[in-house]
Amino acid sequence: MKTIIIDHKNDLHLVASCPTVAALGFFDGVHLGHQKVIQTAKKLAEKIGLKTAVISFFPHPKEIIGKTGERVHYLLPPAEKAKKFSRLGVDYFYLIRFTPEFARVESKDFVQKYLIPLQIKHVVAGYDFTYGRKGKGNLDTMEEESGYSITVTKVENVERNDEKISSTLIRNKIQLGFMEALPNYLGEFYETKGKMVCTEGKAELIWDRYYMLPPEGCYDVAIYKGHGWVEGRVLITDQQKTYWLGPSIPSAWSVFRVKAKWISRNIRFISEIVEAPGKKLVSIRG
Numbered sequence: 262m263k264t265i266i267i268d269h270k271n272d273l274h275l276v277a278s279c280p281t282v283a284a285l286g287f288f289d290g291v292h293l294g295h296q297k298v299i300q301t302a303k304k305l306a307e308k309i310g311l312k313t314a315v316i317s318f319f320p321h322p323k324e325i326i327g328k329t330g331e332r333v334h335y336l337l338p339p340a341e342k343a344k345k346f347s348r349l350g351v352d353y354f355y356l357i358r359f360t361p362e363f364a365r366v367e368s369k370d371f372v373q374k375y376l377i378p379l380q381i382k383h384v385v386a387g388y389d390f391t392y393g394r395k396g397k398g399n400l401d402t403m404e405e406e407s408g409y410s411i412t413v414t415k416v417e418n419v420e421r422n423d424e425k426i427s428s429t430l431i432r433n434k435i436q437l438g439f440m441e442a443l444p445n446y447l448g449e450f451y452e453t454k455g456k457m458v459c460t461e462g463k464a465e466l467i468w469d470r471y472y473m474l475p476p477e478g479c480y481d482v483a484i485y486k487g488h489g490w491v492e493g494r495v496l497i498t499d500q501q502k503t504y505w506l507g508p509s510i511p512s513a514w515s516v517f518r519v520k521a522k523w524i525s526r527n528i529r530f531i532s533e534i535v536e537a538p539g540k541k542l543v544s545i546r547g
């Protein structure tokens with residue numbers, strides 16, 4: 262898959278090398294709803310003999326047009342999003358820099374000055390997808406705004422327990438520490454990447470940017486350190502620092518890349534700490 266970052270400096274006629282069917286949206290977390298949109302685009306593209314594209318944005322529109330200082334708790338860094346797109350069979354990932362100027366582009370101009378030069382022939386998105394200044398454009402306006410050179414497909418909402426799967430819903434679950442619920446929406450456990458920094462008796466996990474952590478507490482996780490997955494436990498402090506509670510904390514100073522699968526919140530372990538305050542179950546110094 263080819264990733265192409267687009268800002269106002271690009272001549273889009275030169276960027277696109279072939280016509281595509283494109284899935285449009287932000288796609289934070291690439292959850293099951295997003296996967297359905299991308300798989301639909303892929304199937305259609307194969308049927309009509311075109312390549313598949315995803316058009317997305319960064320940073321999140323809310324950070325640019327929301328209230329000043331509004332922070333978005335991202336679920337995935339753009340590079341990880343790209344890997345997931347690639348696994349879904351996407352050929353081109355057009356990542357548009359979402360700037361205040363871009364937010365002011367009228368919906369028709371987005372279609373005429375971005376989608377048409379990028380050789381998008383068919384757009385796939387969900388029912389609620391909007392585009393253009395103040396989010397005024399939607400899939401019902403797109404065909405007309407393209408002069409009928411682009412056709413569209415609306416994907417039915419993918420739901421769980423009568424609720425639409427959304428990045429917001431997943432963020433809310435993480436905020437409450439319900440990590441065990443996430444495979445229902447993501448199709449797999451939530452994963453974060455970072456490094457483990459070990460100093461005598463203490464191992465801190467420092468996560469890369471653009472991941473979201475659950476609140477203070479103890480969590481069952483699986484950690485990948487280069488030679489397979491190890492199940493264990495981590496503690497998240499009120500300062501949002503993460504410590505590995507074992508098994509086996511390296512005694513020598515070392516740093517290595519890790520990835521973690523967040524399995525569930527461990528309520529039992531927390532209550533053990535509370536019930537036996539004199540007993541030092543968690544040994545964290547420093």
Ligand SMILES: Cc1cc2nc3c(=O)[nH]c(=O)nc-3n(C[C@H](O)[C@H](O)[C@H](O)COP(=O)(O)O)c2cc1C
Nearest residue numbers: 286287322363364366371390391392393394395396
């Ligand atoms: C050219 C363009 C301009 C946009 N301007 C605004 C805006 O002024 N206000 C807004 O809330 N969202 C704006 N958006 C964001 C969209 O409404 C929408 O959130 C974005 O396309 C991602 O779609 P999704 O949230 O369905 O994934 C704009 C999007 C595009 C492509």
Ligand SMILES: Nc1ncnc2c1ncn2[C@@H]1O[C@H](COP(=O)(O)OP(=O)(O)OP(=O)(O)O)[C@@H](O)[C@H]1O
Nearest residue numbers: 285286287288294386387390418419426427428429
């Ligand atoms: N559950 C779903 N079923 C089908 N399509 C979806 C679903 N969720 C999102 N989409 C579509 O996927 C694309 C990306 O959506 P978007 O990034 O807005 O996801 P979201 O999960 O609704 O995010 P947020 O909660 O931040 O609004 C859009 O075309 C959107 O309409």
